Amino acid sequence: MVVGGVGVDPLTEWQVVEWVRGELDAGRGGRIVTPNVDICRAAARDVALRELVNSGDLVVADGMPLVWASRLLGTPLPQRVTGADLIWTLSAMAASRGWPVYLLGGAPGAAVAAARELASRCPGLGVCGVEAPPYRFDESRAGLERVRRRVAAARPRLVFVGLGFPRQERLIEELRRELPGAWFVGCGAAIAFAAGQVARAPLWMRRAGLEWLFRLLSEPGRLARRYLVDDLPFALRLLGGCLLRRAVTRIWVFSGR
Known part of the structure; x- marks a missing residue:
């Protein structure tokens, strides 16, 4: 279904994990994109970015406004599926299968x-x-090659x-050529969340669609313009x-047209 200008797969987090498990068992790789309001806004303005999102093998809604929009359209998405949650559930699945994972991104x-x-919460996980x-490493071919070689060798x-979008999705496209049988997740701040360097909102705020407010209050200097000036009007x-x-649509239905 199309929500916020991008195609979104109507899957629960558990269904995503099961899908990736099945694909990896079959030796097939893929790419997960987790669009939120900010990504949808960027995709609406740039055809190339929209294609970058829509070309994902799985595209799941990482923003509650997308879930709300789907409900208003009468085709409700079953659940918000975030990169910050998938890093845990997919890692647990990988641990159960003995599949190694790689973490790429975040602050030093x-x-x-x-x-x-x-590793402490997913016994048996191999990282x-x-x-x-470093910042802007991908602006030079040499910087890209260093990362590509390290990931491919692992x-x-x-x-x-x-x-962050679209840098992570563009890098994933490069890496998939070397690792066609691996699955890649563009996960934004998930590594920082998992590390405990950035606090996540309480569960009730996430469920109520207020995680953005928690993050805004936590990092107003960095996020105020993005959330209030750019993303809120778009949402x-x-x-x-x-x-x-x-x-x-209801008027048309009631009028018998």
Whole structure:
């Protein structure tokens, strides 16, 4: 289904994990994209970015406004599925299968700390590599090659890439050529969350669609413009447009047209 201008798969988190398990068992790799309002806004303005999202093997909603919009359209998504949650459930699945994972992204030290936390909560998990590339490493071919060689040499089956959109998705496209049988997750801040470097909102705020508010209050200097000036108007337009479409559809139905 199309929500916020991008195609989204109507899957629960558990269904995503089971899908990836089945594909890895069959020796097939893939890419998971987790669009939120900010990513949808960027995709709406840029055809290339929209294609980058829609070309994902699995595209799941990482933003409650997308779930609300789907409900207004009459085709409700079953659940919000975030990269911050998938890093745990997919790692647990990988541990049960003996599949190594790779953590790529985050501030210095984040990937190491996240690997330690994941291993402690997912017994048997093998973390075959961690990487925190320097800022703008991907602006040079040499920087890209260094990362590509390290990841390829580790031979992971699951790779979590937390560099922010669209940098992480573009890097994943490069890495998939070397590791066609691996699954990649563009997970944003998930590595920092798993490391404990950035606090997640309480569960009740996540369920109520208020995680953005928690993050805004935690990092106002970095997030105020993005959330309040860029994303909030887009979210309101999205929900307003879906509500209008629903009202028009009902009028047509009741009028017998």
